[in-house]
Amino acid sequence: MTSSLLPQPLLSLCLRSSSSLRPPLLLLHHRRTIKTKSSAAWLVRQQTDHLVASRGAFRARSAFKLLELSKHYKILKPSCKLIIDLGAAPGSWSQVALQGKGGGKVVVAVDLLPMAPIPGVHIIQGDFLDQITQAKIKQKLLLAGDGLRLKADLVMSDMGSNMSGLASMDQEASWKLTKMVFEFCKVGLRVGHFHGQDGIWRSGGTMIMKHFACPEIAEFRRTHLQRCFEEVYYDKPEACRKESAEGYFVCKGYKGDILQKAIEPPAPKEKWAEEEGDL
Numbered sequence: 700m701t702s703s704l705l706p707q708p709l710l711s712l713c714l715r716s717s718s719s720l721r722p723p724l725l726l727l728h729h730r731r732t733i734k735t736k737s738s739a740a741w742l743v744r745q746q747t748d749h750l751v752a753s754r755g756a757f758r759a760r761s762a763f764k765l766l767e768l769s770k771h772y773k774i775l776k777p778s779c780k781l782i783i784d785l786g787a788a789p790g791s792w793s794q795v796a797l798q799g800k801g802g803g804k805v806v807v808a809v810d811l812l813p814m815a816p817i818p819g820v821h822i823i824q825g826d827f828l829d830q831i832t833q834a835k836i837k838q839k840l841l842l843a844g845d846g847l848r849l850k851a852d853l854v855m856s857d858m859g860s861n862m863s864g865l866a867s868m869d870q871e872a873s874w875k876l877t878k879m880v881f882e883f884c885k886v887g888l889r890v891g892h893f894h895g896q897d898g899i900w901r902s903g904g905t906m907i908m909k910h911f912a913c914p915e916i917a918e919f920r921r922t923h924l925q926r927c928f929e930e931v932y933y934d935k936p937e938a939c940r941k942e943s944a945e946g947y948f949v950c951k952g953y954k955g956d957i958l959q960k961a962i963e964p965p966a967p968k969e970k971w972a973e974e975e976g977d978l
């Protein structure tokens with residue numbers, strides 16, 4: 700392929716990369732498959748994202764989404780120690796989670812794809828929808844607690860299934876992941892409780908969950924999320940692509956599987972522990 704056959708933005712990326720940056724591997728790999736304007740645009744975007752991420756400390760630009768959410772909703776506090784990262788590869792959310800203030804953080808990262816090791820991150824390669832993978836996550840929580848099963852302070856899911864292009868199929872796949880992450884919180888996320896001798900209220904853990912717009916979601920938010928969490932927000936960080944239908948639920952203060960039980964009155968506000976040193 701001669702350079703004149705490349706679209707202009709792609710061409711300038713190639714020229715730039717020949718001097719100070721590594722050759723754009725993704726570009727070389729796909730050079731024979733650039734057939735349409737949209738696939739060329741996709742390649743330019745992927746390549747730019749790759750360059751943005753590789754210039755910084757993170758493995759992917761998704762890192763900036765979590766940084767934004769964490770800053771806005773004060774998620775990665777010093778008290779947030781045990782974190783489950785679902786759909787973790789290549790690992791930028793795990794990297795951000797480990798950097799949160801307070802140190803001593805442990806991340807259990809799960810993905811269908813292999814992921815290069817990160818110190819402090821326990822990697823599980825498998826399908827989150829598979830019971831075997833979920834059993835492996837529970838096993839890690841058992842090990843982290845020296846035989847006493849711990850519950851996570853934060854369950855975060857950036858999982859997204861491969862888009863088929865068929866809206867109904869894609870929505871169904873995303874909806875299935877959404878429900879499974881919520882179900883997993885019942886066994887994996889710390890529930891709010893009165894703590895220690897002074898009986899200080901310790902709020903329950905946080906769930907961050909990516910989801911793609913689907914018809915059931917408004918009802919699910921009302922009947923499930925808002926009943927089981929003290930605070931529920933929906934956000935689309937600046938770092939998300941404008942054209943993407945993705946957004947994130949940030950749900951704080953897990954109250955447990957209260958859909959099975961009577962709803963308890965909330966703890967008196969003055970007893971809530973104030974956390975210092977938020978991100």
Ligand SMILES: C[S@@+](CC[C@H](N)C(=O)[O-])C[C@H]1O[C@@H](n2cnc3c(N)ncnc32)[C@H](O)[C@@H]1O
Binds near residue numbers: 762827828860
């Ligand atoms: C947007 S990427 C995650 C990027 C990651 N948060 C980061 O910052 O590096 C979505 C990931 O979800 C994973 N994924 C999708 N469905 C999954 C499933 N059922 N089980 C485990 N991982 C899944 C994909 O393999 C993909 O790596």
